[in-house]
Amino acid sequence: MIEVRDLRREFTVSTKVGRFRREKRVVRAVDAVGFDVAAGEAVGYVGPNGAGKSTTIKVLTGILVPTSGHVRVCGVEPSRSRRELARRIGVVFGQRSQLWWDLPLRDSFELLRAIYRVPKGDYDGRLRECVDLLDLGPFLDTPVRQLSLGQRMRGEVTASLLHGPELLVLDEPTIGLDLESKERLREFLADLNAQRGTTLLLTTHDLDDIERLCPRLVVIDRGTVLADGALEELRAEVAPERVLVVDLEQPSAELAGLPGVTSSRVELNGVRHHLTFRRAETTAAALISAVAARAEVHDLVVVEPEIDDVVRRLYARR
Numbered sequence: 001m002i003e004v005r006d007l008r009r010e011f012t013v014s015t016k017v018g019r020f021r022r023e024k025r026v027v028r029a030v031d032a033v034g035f036d037v038a039a040g041e042a043v044g045y046v047g048p049n050g051a052g053k054s055t056t057i058k059v060l061t062g063i064l065v066p067t068s069g070h071v072r073v074c075g076v077e078p079s080r081s082r083r084e085l086a087r088r089i090g091v092v093f094g095q096r097s098q099l100w101w102d103l104p105l106r107d108s109f110e111l112l113r114a115i116y117r118v119p120k121g122d123y124d125g126r127l128r129e130c131v132d133l134l135d136l137g138p139f140l141d142t143p144v145r146q147l148s149l150g151q152r153m154r155g156e157v158t159a160s161l162l163h164g165p166e167l168l169v170l171d172e173p174t175i176g177l178d179l180e181s182k183e184r185l186r187e188f189l190a191d192l193n194a195q196r197g198t199t200l201l202l203t204t205h206d207l208d209d210i211e212r213l214c215p216r217l218v219v220i221d222r223g224t225v226l227a228d229g230a231l232e233e234l235r236a237e238v239a240p241e242r243v244l245v246v247d248l249e250q251p252s253a254e255l256a257g258l259p260g261v262t263s264s265r266v267e268l269n270g271v272r273h274h275l276t277f278r279r280a281e282t283t284a285a286a287l288i289s290a291v292a293a294r295a296e297v298h299d300l301v302v303v304e305p306e307i308d309d310v311v312r313r314l315y316a317r318r
């Protein structure tokens with residue numbers, strides 16, 4: 001669905017030097033980026049501010065021409081075939097609107113139907129589904145400028161799906177939304193991917209979006225790919241430790257000498273024990289058995305490193 005090889009995109013910026021002179025400087029926003037996305041995948045494209053995420057998305061959607069490299073989306077070269085691509089992909093920019101500000105939401109959808117020449121039956125079906133799942137009914141006749149951010153984003157996502165795209169590219173889709181709106185949108189996108197098989201590529205600073213939606217993560221920093229893989233694999237690679245938290249029936253001193261445990265901490269007067277262990281050296285099941293052989297266990301939970309921590313460690317590794 002997406003093929004990117006050795007992608008570079010540079011910008012020439014002019015900066016003031018002294019009082020009268022300006023100097024031209026080349027900024028390489030994206031440098032030798034490569035990744036593939038297969039049909040049906042849901043991939044998170046993450047990185048710190050200025051990493052090159054939006055530039056990549058703009059190249060993939062044909063808005064920017066690459067300086068060099070090979071890019072194919074749905075089999076076409078985006079910057080040369082913008083129109084064809086527009087009919088096959090949907091794009092949502094969290095900070096930019098594709099809706100007509102002064103028109104009711106419904107009229108914006110009708111205009112998009114005309115632009116993309118979507119057959120009436122297909123359009124009606126898709127719109128009905130989005131209205132139901134995203135609960136758009138109460139504000140379909142409200143001018144876009146009067147919508148809340150959460151309502152508008154639901155409208156933006158609907159607008160991007162009316163022509164039935166194979167791929168949906170989202171740049172910061174949940175930015176600025178409250179928790180409930182974020183969750184509603186994530187659920188909708190997860191269903192779209194699972195039920196419809198629509199491929200998703202999204203950039204986000206909210207790693208909960210990734211946890212909820214994207215089994216795979218491409219991490220970019222300073223224009224280059226730092227890591228690409230399943231979230232679980234990256235977790236195991238950069239965060240090799242997990243924590244078993246056990247509550248004992250009776251308080252106990254520190255449980256020393258448990259195999260695979262690298263450090264431990266005791267809380268609640270000896271009732272709660274936090275046991276940090278390396279996944280390469282022991283399993284949670286073996287450790288639980290070892291604890292149970294020493295004391296009566298009341299409750300337990302295994303804590304994985306947070307995704308934020310995984311991504312932070314990937315940046316730090318650089």
Ligand SMILES: Nc1ncnc2c1ncn2[C@@H]1O[C@H](COP(=O)(O)OP(=O)(O)OP(=O)(O)O)[C@@H](O)[C@H]1O
Nearest residue numbers: 011013027029047048049050051052053054055056
């Ligand atoms: N039109 C432009 N002209 C000059 N420099 C640009 C332009 N667009 C992006 N850049 C520069 O390219 C780099 C990458 O920017 P980009 O917007 O792709 O990053 P990003 O990962 O999307 O960041 P953020 O998370 O802050 O949106 C930055 O150094 C940015 O200043």
